[in-house]
Amino acid sequence: MSALLVPCKAGPLTFEQNLKLNIPAIDQQHEQLFRLAIGINETLQSGATEDAVRMNALELEAYVQEHLVYEEKLLSSNHYPQQKSHRLAHARFVATSHKIQDELARCSGPACIAKAPQLFDLLTTWLCDHIMNVDRLAVDFMVPRANAPTPRNARFQISGRALIEFQPGIGITGRLENVGHSGLFLHIPPPLPEWVKPNAAAKIRLLPLDQTVGRTCTVVRIDPRQGIALSLPDGLSVDHIFKLVKHTSHSSR
Secondary structure, rough: OOEEEEEEEEEEHHHHHHHHOHHHHHHHHHHHHHHHHHHHHHHOOOOHHHHHHHHHHHHHHHHHHHHHHHHHHHHOOOOOOOHHHHHHHHHHHHHHHHHHHHHHHHHHOOHHHHHHHHHHHHHHHHHHHHHOOHHHHHHHOOOOOOOOOOOOOOOOOOOEEEEEEEEEEEEEEEEEEOOOOEEEEEEOOOOOOOOOOOEEEEEEEOOOOOOOOOEEEEEEEEOOOEEEEEEEOOOHHHHHHHHHHHHHHOOOO
């Protein structure tokens, strides 16, 4: 990646020189958060559509959730004595971010696009201050130990579940992961049933979105130890993905 210049409240700072903690997993996630926020600003400057703004905002929120959970688990595993106040700082930021995301979910047209800079300003300003004044105090407790959590570095990690039916009355449930516009990964503990085969057509119900009617899907890849990758010919709208991500963020609190 190219050198990253971050627009902090005190002025532009170079990530490498001013914001690194020298904890590789944490630094990688912090840098990615800044790049996602800057990406929102670049999308706006290039004449963004409403859907593009909302998708970028969703991507940012999903990654924020992933990072904060990882950092909190890491501090807990290392018995950081100030982890309660650290969690509180995270919670305050998340509450403000959720408010902006809720406004983005309800807005339309130019009003929606006008909301996006608030996310850019919020993330860059808050994260700069948080790294320099809060994370630096905890840096000795961020060194991964043998029992520390593994950073998944994921986007759109979803806590919802799904029911997939290959024939009426013949199906299986699994956990949704890596949901996108045209596909998803369904985590299913092994062993997979023999009737789950590549290119098999099925109907899938994404919970809590689909309570009665299933969506057409096709198996595109099978991982015997993890689950199945599925394509969704009819796709998922931005609203659908937004609802799944919001369900994840609310259910994880």
